[in-house]
Amino acid sequence: MPETSVNAARIELAPAGTLRAGLNRANFLLVNKASALNDPSGVAVDMARELARRLGAKVEFVTYESPPQLADAAPSGAWDVGFLGAEPARAGTIDFTPAYVEIECTYLVPAGSPIQSIADVDRKGVRISVSARSAYDLYLSRTLANATLVRAEGLDASYERFVADKLDALAGLRPRLETDVSKLPGARVLPGRFTAVQQAIGTPKGRPAGAAYLREFVEDVKRSGFVAQAIERHGAHGLTVAPKVGDS
Numbered sequence: 150m151p152e153t154s155v156n157a158a159r160i161e162l163a164p165a166g167t168l169r170a171g172l173n174r175a176n177f178l179l180v181n182k183a184s185a186l187n188d189p190s191g192v193a194v195d196m197a198r199e200l201a202r203r204l205g206a207k208v209e210f211v212t213y214e215s216p217p218q219l220a221d222a223a224p225s226g227a228w229d230v231g232f233l234g235a236e237p238a239r240a241g242t243i244d245f246t247p248a249y250v251e252i253e254c255t256y257l258v259p260a261g262s263p264i265q266s267i268a269d270v271d272r273k274g275v276r277i278s279v280s281a282r283s284a285y286d287l288y289l290s291r292t293l294a295n296a297t298l299v300r301a302e303g304l305d306a307s308y309e310r311f312v313a314d315k316l317d318a319l320a321g322l323r324p325r326l327e328t329d330v331s332k333l334p335g336a337r338v339l340p341g342r343f344t345a346v347q348q349a350i351g352t353p354k355g356r357p358a359g360a361a362y363l364r365e366f367v368e369d370v371k372r373s374g375f376v377a378q379a380i381e382r383h384g385a386h387g388l389t390v391a392p393k394v395g396d397s
Contacts, residue, residue: 260335
């Protein structure tokens with residue numbers, strides 16, 4: 150498959166013969182919450198195992214409870230490849246592949262809210278609860294002009310803050326919001342999306358052969374159907390295979 154030398158990639162990604170794969174357990178679409186810490190399962194896990202197989206390496210999983218924790222660990226060398234959202238704010242320390250899957254992000258609004266569309270959210274006085282330093286928080290921090298972000302540590306905390314403080318909207322991944330809305334009579338998930346999180350594979354800066362190999366690997370597993378099969382196998386509804394590079 151890849152044009153990049155497997156040997157050169159293995160030296161950079163698994164120098165001791167073991168590929169250390171960083172996982173974000175907060176993303177239940179990619180890592181099954183019910184799976185054990187020492188034996189995880191999910192779409193990202195399948196990707197890591199396949200990558201290790203192609204490199205001729207063993208795989209070891211390094212788990213984190215949030216995407217910021219995973220991203221922050223990159224400079225320490227705690228992991229060789231990480232499965233997380235590709236965001237410009239993280240690109241200073243991590244080289245990212247193109248996305249392998251996308252996840253729609255939208256808002257949940259409470260019962261009786263006058264907000265009817267995503268365009269209505271970015272207005273003065275609107276307070277949005279968001280999981281701090283998530284990929285969609287980083288996106289909204291760049292793009293919102295008028296609304297105020299109210300940050301909480303993690304998905305559960307952002308939901309609890311939204312409810313307790315009677316905030317105007319809860320930002321999040323559509324699959325999670327469609328679960329949350331069932332707990333709040335009269336609440337609504339807004340149609341459309343304000344962005345789609347680009348879930349990618351990253352490797353710490355300074356591994357050029359490894360980064361090139363990962364880019365080729367991601368394009369190959371999208372093209373071959375491996376990603377689509379993993380989504381189906383794990384029932385990860387809400388994930389969409391990302392377009393191949395060059396597709397419109």
